[in-house]
Amino acid sequence: xxxxxxxxxxxxxxxxxxxxxxxxxxxxxxxxxxxxxxxxxxxxxxxxxxxxxxxxxxxxxxxxxxxxxxxxxxxxxxxxxxxxxxxxxxxxxxxxxxxxxxxxxxxxxxxxxxxxxxxxxxxxxxxxxxxxxxxxxxxxxxxxxxxxxxxxxxxxxxxxxxxxxxxxxxxxxxxxxxxxxxxxxxxxxxxxxxxxxxxxxxxxxxxxxxxxxxxxxxxxxxxxxxxxxxxxxxxxxxxxxxxxxxxxxxxxxxxxxxxxxxxxxxxxxxxxxxxxxxxxxxxxxxxxxxxxxxxxxxxxxxxxxxxxxxxxxxxxxxxxxxxxxxxxxx
Amino acid sequence: xxxxxxxxxxxxxxxxxxxxxxxxxxxxxxxxxxxxxxxxxxxxxxxxxxxxxxxxxxxxxxxxxxxxxxxxxxxxxxxxxxxxxxxxxxxxxxxxxxxxxxxxxxxxxxxxxxxxxxxxxxxxxxxxxxxxxxxxxxxxxxxxxxxxxxxxxxxxxxxxxxxxxxxxxxxxxxxxxxxxxxxxxxxxxxxxxxxxxxxxxxxxxxxxxxxxxxxxxxxxxxxxxxxxxxxxxxxxxxxxxxxxxxxxxxxxxxxxxxxxxxxxxxxxxxxxxxxxxxxxxxxxxxxxxxxxxxxxxxxxxxxxxxxxxxxxxxxxxxxxxxxxxxxxxxxxxxxxxxxxxxxxxxxxxxxxxx
Numbered sequence: 001x002x003x004x005x006x007x008x009x010x011x012x013x014x015x016x017x018x019x020x021x022x023x024x025x026x027x028x029x030x031x032x033x034x035x036x037x038x039x040x041x042x043x044x045x046x047x048x049x050x051x052x053x054x055x056x057x058x059x060x061x062x063x064x065x066x067x068x069x070x071x072x073x074x075x076x077x078x079x080x081x082x083x084x085x086x087x088x089x090x091x092x093x094x095x096x097x098x099x100x101x102x103x104x105x106x107x108x109x110x111x112x113x114x115x116x117x118x119x120x121x122x123x124x125x126x127x128x129x130x131x132x133x134x135x136x137x138x139x140x141x142x143x144x145x146x147x148x149x150x151x152x153x154x155x156x157x158x159x160x161x162x163x164x165x166x167x168x169x170x171x172x173x174x175x176x177x178x179x180x181x182x183x184x185x186x187x188x189x190x191x192x193x194x195x196x197x198x199x200x201x202x203x204x205x206x207x208x209x210x211x212x213x214x215x216x217x218x219x220x221x222x223x224x225x226x227x228x229x230x231x232x233x234x235x236x237x238x239x240x241x242x243x244x245x246x247x248x249x250x251x252x253x254x255x256x257x258x259x260x261x262x263x264x265x266x267x268x269x270x271x272x273x274x275x276x277x278x279x280x281x282x283x284x285x286x287x288x289x290x291x292x293x294x295x296x297x298x299x300x301x302x303x304x305x306x307x308x309x310x311x312x313x314x315x316x317x318x319x320x321x322x323x324x325x326x327x328x329x330x
Numbered sequence: 331x332x333x334x335x336x337x338x339x340x341x342x343x344x345x346x347x348x349x350x351x352x353x354x355x356x357x358x359x360x361x362x363x364x365x366x367x368x369x370x371x372x373x374x375x376x377x378x379x380x381x382x383x384x385x386x387x388x389x390x391x392x393x394x395x396x397x398x399x400x401x402x403x404x405x406x407x408x409x410x411x412x413x414x415x416x417x418x419x420x421x422x423x424x425x426x427x428x429x430x431x432x433x434x435x436x437x438x439x440x441x442x443x444x445x446x447x448x449x450x451x452x453x454x455x456x457x458x459x460x461x462x463x464x465x466x467x468x469x470x471x472x473x474x475x476x477x478x479x480x481x482x483x484x485x486x487x488x489x490x491x492x493x494x495x496x497x498x499x500x501x502x503x504x505x506x507x508x509x510x511x512x513x514x515x516x517x518x519x520x521x522x523x524x525x526x527x528x529x530x531x532x533x534x535x536x537x538x539x540x541x542x543x544x545x546x547x548x549x550x551x552x553x554x555x556x557x558x559x560x561x562x563x564x565x566x567x568x569x570x571x572x573x574x575x576x577x578x579x580x581x582x583x584x585x586x587x588x589x590x591x592x593x594x595x596x597x598x599x600x601x602x603x604x605x606x607x608x609x610x611x612x613x614x615x616x617x618x619x620x621x622x623x624x625x626x627x628x629x630x631x632x633x634x635x636x637x638x639x640x641x642x643x644x645x646x647x648x649x650x651x652x653x654x655x656x657x658x659x660x661x662x663x664x665x666x667x668x669x670x671x672x673x674x675x676x677x678x679x680x681x682x683x684x
Contacts, residue, residue: 133651
């Protein structure tokens with residue numbers, strides 16, 4: 001029941017979805033499906049990045065380095081894919097890089113008890129420095145990850161072309177989000193993680209190793225960030241540029257808050273962001289609205305601030321987030 | 331552990347950054363070596379170009395000028411427990427506003443025009459920061475996210491303004507017209523006037539932090555919000571005030587750059603000046619005077635980046651890599667532990683909504 005209450009973000013999604021769909025369908029059915037297809041494409045990296053935030057913060061570690069994690073993973077995924085001429089192996093390199101970034105954050109935040117905001121910013125600046133120094137032009141991957149034609153779903157009217165023919169990371173990502181929701185609320189791992197995020201000393205008393213669990217979760221979350229980075233470089237566009245992630249890691253944090261630290265809520269919020277962007281793009285292409293392109297580029301950022309201004313204060317973050325855990329000495 | 335508390339001059343605020351820089355240079359050297367570049371040659375070129383001659387030092391100080399200011403913008407907010415990552419956006423806003431004031435007003439004497447353009451820069455820098463400050467104070471939205479988002483918004487907005495309403499007429503380039511001669515900041519003793527302004531601002535802010543109730547409020551809030559609240563300090567007001575100071579100083583950084591170096595606004599200008607401010611502030615331990623040497627070091631590295639590329643074959647992004655390393659080792663408490671368990675960390679992470 002409590003979890004259902006938390007899904008109010010989904011109302012925004014359904015509403016935007018219906019309005020956009022009706023509008024575009026009345027003009028051209030093909031456009032309607034392509035807008036929705038693009039919306040999913042836009043939302044997947046945001047959703048995965050938001051999962052990084054959910055996983056970390058639910059165990060009490062603030063991760064503001066998602067941006068850097070995605071950036072450096074996109075970088076290694078792309079260049080590994082290009083050098084090995086193997087996109088799939090590139091993806092694994094990207095995921096591994098992400099996990100290493102997670103481990104580094106855990107080291108700084110859990111072991112060294114650094115201020116977690118500073119630790120995250122360091123991840124971002126490290127990633128920006130490394131990727132821009134080692135960046136080389138004239139590399140290309142053999143192809144983007146092959147899209148998958150879903151067997152039964154693909155044949156459905158209207159929804160078929162929207163849901164089918166996405167890349168493997170998209171489908172895996174959606175499954176992961178569902179699994180994370182299940183894991184957080186229905187398994188003992190989830191119960192322990194949330195306990196560590198809310199009240200670490202009680203969890204400790206109950207025999208849960210706060211340090212170990214934070215390490216594990218932050219590292220896995222890093223790997224998910226690596227997957228999000230790989231998605232951008234290998235599945236969405238197949239290129240890498242300096243500063244490639246363009247603030248998506250920060251938008252993801254807003255999405256996480258908007259989704260109330262709930263994987264499904266955050267997924268819904270990500271869909272809302274993706275949908276808004278896809279609709280605006282289409283309106284631009286149709287020349288329905290004449291907005292300077294700079295304002296279109298601003299849209300996700302303005303939306304992020306608006307969403308935060310509306311939802312922050314109304315939602316409660318995990319109680320112990322951002323506070324390094326010190327065992328009480330008696 | 332506490333038995334060894336001798337009454338000695340505490341050098342760790344100076345030694346820790348210096349050691350961190352050395353360790354960072356060693357690690358950076360390894361990373362450069364992987365690229366097949368001789369790190370010793372690269373470093374030698376880097377430091378002799380920046381600090382080896384009087385001309386080199388003059389260029390270094392000119393490069394350091396905006397960095398002192400953007401470092402101050404971050405440092406003052408850090409003192410209040412706020413992490414102002416938005417110096418970049420505030421700086422760009424200030425740079426554009428001062429360029430506008432610089433080319434629009436005609437016929438003013440320099441003594442009026444320059445301060446006016448600087449005030450425009452400070453004002454519009456502060457406006458950008460104010461958005462984040464209000465959201466922080468009244469809605470509890472974390473300033474790191476808002477300031478980063480505002481950076482992107484300001485960059486897009488500046489791009490739009492320079493490509494349409496503020497564009498130099500009859501020119502293919504996206505840029506504003508050149509500022510009037512009366513708005514150009516002159517040099518003093520072979521150094522840009524802005525450098526002295528930056529030093530003066532550092533000292534003033536250092537004095538304010540030490541000797542005024544405003545400074546005391548900012549420090550108290552930064553150390554402990556609850557203590558500040560019990561002491562009757564308005565947290566909202568102090569948050570807004572420190573962000574306004576930070577934004578205004580960052581805006582002045584942009585204005586000084588426009589009025590003394592670039593002479594107009596172009597979207598490609600000013601790249602990274604605000605972000606380097608983060609490194610400067612943390613390297614200078616969020617001390618208004620500490621940012622000066624930090625900015626001079628980083629300014630020197632920036633100034634000689636292209637010479638390093640020419641003479642040692644390392645991409646100019648080498649500096650970004652080294653700065654990232656320096657930042658990592660300065661903030662990681664590894665080295666600090668060698669000296670002492672200092673408890674002067676300002677805590678910023680207290681959740682997203684508080």
